[in-house]
Amino acid sequence: MLLTTPAAAKLYKADRNGVAWGQHTHLKVAEGATLEWLPQETLAFNGSRGEQTTTLELASSARCLGWEVLALGRPVGELPFVSGHLEQRFRLTRDGKPVWIERQSLDPMHPRFTGRWGQGGCSVQATLWAVGLEDEAAAIEALREALPASPRWAVTCREGVLLLRYLGHERNEAWTLCQQAWQLLRPLMTGLEAQVPRIWLT
Amino acid sequence: MSTDAMAGLPAQEDLALLGLLQLVSPALPIGAFAWSQGLESAFELGWVTQEQELGEWIDGVLEDGLGRCELPLLVRLQQAWAEGDAPALDEWDGWLKATRETAELSDEDARLGAALLRLLRSLELEPPVALMPQAPGYVTVFAWVAHQRGVPPRQTLIGFAWAWLENQLAVACKAMPLGHTAAQRLTEQLRPRVVEIVAQALERLDGELGPILPGLALASAQHETQYSRLFRS
Numbered sequence: 001m002l003l004t005t006p007a008a009a010k011l012y013k014a015d016r017n018g019v020a021w022g023q024h025t026h027l028k029v030a031e032g033a034t035l036e037w038l039p040q041e042t043l044a045f046n047g048s049r050g051e052q053t054t055t056l057e058l059a060s061s062a063r064c065l066g067w068e069v070l071a072l073g074r075p076v077g078e079l080p081f082v083s084g085h086l087e088q089r090f091r092l093t094r095d096g097k098p099v100w101i102e103r104q105s106l107d108p109m110h111p112r113f114t115g116r117w118g119q120g121g122c123s124v125q126a127t128l129w130a131v132g133l134e135d136e137a138a139a140i141e142a143l144r145e146a147l148p149a150s151p152r153w154a155v156t157c158r159e160g161v162l163l164l165r166y167l168g169h170e171r172n173e174a175w176t177l178c179q180q181a182w183q184l185l186r187p188l189m190t191g192l193e194a195q196v197p198r199i200w201l202t
Numbered sequence: 203m204s205t206d207a208m209a210g211l212p213a214q215e216d217l218a219l220l221g222l223l224q225l226v227s228p229a230l231p232i233g234a235f236a237w238s239q240g241l242e243s244a245f246e247l248g249w250v251t252q253e254q255e256l257g258e259w260i261d262g263v264l265e266d267g268l269g270r271c272e273l274p275l276l277v278r279l280q281q282a283w284a285e286g287d288a289p290a291l292d293e294w295d296g297w298l299k300a301t302r303e304t305a306e307l308s309d310e311d312a313r314l315g316a317a318l319l320r321l322l323r324s325l326e327l328e329p330p331v332a333l334m335p336q337a338p339g340y341v342t343v344f345a346w347v348a349h350q351r352g353v354p355p356r357q358t359l360i361g362f363a364w365a366w367l368e369n370q371l372a373v374a375c376k377a378m379p380l381g382h383t384a385a386q387r388l389t390e391q392l393r394p395r396v397v398e399i400v401a402q403a404l405e406r407l408d409g410e411l412g413p414i415l416p417g418l419a420l421a422s423a424q425h426e427t428q429y430s431r432l433f434r435s
Contacts, residue, residue: 089412098300103412116249117262117418125416144427151247154423158308159299167420 002036003027004197009040013047014084021050029062034132034190037066038182040200041171044072044106048084056092063132063189064092067178071171072106072123081123082108092129092161099159100129119167126153126166126174130185136162139188146184153177214352221351222358225344226365228372232317234365237310238373238433239263240422245377246431247421253384257391260370263418264392264399268366271301271413272341273359273403279345280355288333295335295342301412303419306426306435314340322347359400367392377432 011021023042029035042052058064070088072081085107092100104125105112112118119125133139136157143155143164152168164181166174183194228235241259244250250259275294282290302308315338322328322343329346338346341362348358371388374380380388422435 098296101297101300101412102303103414104416105414111258112262112266112414115258115262115417116244116255116421117259117415118266120249120417151424152420154420154426156304156306156423156426158302158305163304163423165416165420165423167416 001034002038002197004199005039006199006202007040009042011042011044011048011050011086013045014049021048023050023052024055025053026055026057027064028057029059029064031059031061033059034063035066036182036186037064038178038197039068041069041071041175044070044081044084044086046073046081046083048086050085051087051089053089054091056090057096058092058094058131060095061132062094065128065130065182065185065189067126067128067182069126069171069174069178070104070124071174081106084108090127090129092131094131094160099131100161100163102127122167123169124166124171124174125168126164126178128164128178128181130162130189131160133162133185133189135188136160139185142184142188143181147177147180155181218352218354219357222348222353222361225347225351226361228365228368230318230321232314232321234314234369235372236433237314237369237435238377239307239310239370239435240304240418240425241370241373242377242431242433242435243421243425243428244418246428247424249417249421250378253380253388256374256378256380257388260367260388260392261395263370263415264363264367264395266414267418268363269399269403270406270411271298272362272366273400274406274411275341276345276348276358276362277355277404279342280349280358283329283333283346283349286333291333291338291342292335295338297411298339298341303413303415304422304426306422307419310435311339311341312337315343318343318347356400356404359403360396363396363400367396373433 014020027035027037054068056064088104090100090102091098107113114121139162140155140157153166155164166177186194244259250256275298278294302311318340319328327350335342344362371385375382375385
């Protein structure tokens with residue numbers, strides 16, 4: 001099953017009362033099932049405050065491929081992300097056991113927002129995961145060969161979870177990278193070619 | 203009170219301190235010197251090119267990495283060893299494995315854990331099999347030694363952070379390269395930060411745990427394909 005969203009999720013400045021938003025995705029994948037979670041990007045505008053969590057519960061033989069793309073500020077000029085606070089959390093369990101836990105905390109006031117160990121001043125980030133590939137090493141090799149080499153993305157695999165991460169400034173670069181990775185990984189995972197959902201083209 | 207009994211407590215404290223110094227010494231034969239935790243990649247990417255940038259990188263990883271992950275976990279793991287709480291040991295060891303961002307960071311923790319465990323076996327100091335998680339990581343085994351030696355938790359954290367700091371600076375001396383006097387200058391600058399981060403780590407609640415190192419994660423995954431390298435992470 002493939003799930004996507006019709007448009008980018010837009011997060012605006014918190015109201016005067018400072019009410020924060022929350023976006024919580026909780027997906028369960030049963031034995032033998034395959035889930036593709038490919039939402040369009042989240043756009044967080046200056047001053048927005050909130051938390052985005054992605055919780056994935058996989059049965060031991062379940063397969064899952066998904067991504068989250070997060071872009072800060074406005075794509076073209078205007079206000080950069082100078083205030084606000086975003087928390088992004090991922091938690092993936094297999095057979096009830098956590099195998100991937102990750103978080104991002106985007107706070108323009110904290111040194112990590114510009115520090116290289118942290119966000120490095122980047123305004124766009126993407127995280128793609130794939131679980132249930134037969135040959136992860138071969139999948140990684142294929143990705144490194146097919147996708148244009150750049151210091152802005154890298155792929156790895158640990159605890160049976162393949163992870164591709166992007167840190168940069170271009171929403172389109174992140175999106176294209178994720179889409180290309182999906183088109184390459186999908187046949188390896190399901191034996192079926194990837195077909196771009198029509199809703200992305202509208 | 204006899205003079206022997208009065209001498210007993212300080213002697214135990216001294217033995218615990220020596221046990222900690224032994225555990226965090228670069229002479230401990232577990233091969234820690236072979237791992238850079240993404241730092242070698244940060245040099246290659248041009249992210250860290252001089253002393254000040256190195257200081258910022260180490261300071262950042264200390265706060266957003268160790269301070270939110272290894273250090274508060276040491277508190278929990280040492281307590282679990284002390285209480286003989288096998289489910290807690292299993293849970294926190296598993297949590298650490300789930301938070302390792304890349305293949306190399308995962309490998310580092312697993313291999314150092316296995317090497318320390320082998321050493322403990324040959325010294326007949328290994329943890330009881332009934333309590334031990336499967337293939338425990340370095341932090342988990344480190345916490346056992348600290349418990350077994352009677353090291354107070356705050357000092358366990360200080361010792362762990364110190365060993366890490368020394369190792370990061372040794373990596374920089376070899377690969378950056380950083381001068382040895384500059385390394386001591388950074389040590390002087392970061393010493394108070396270690397104390398501060400340890401104090402924070404002791405207070406962290408479960409919901410606040412988890413490293414926030416997106417740049418380091420990217421650098422570490424880039425390191426897998428780095429052409430010329432001295433270190434295994």
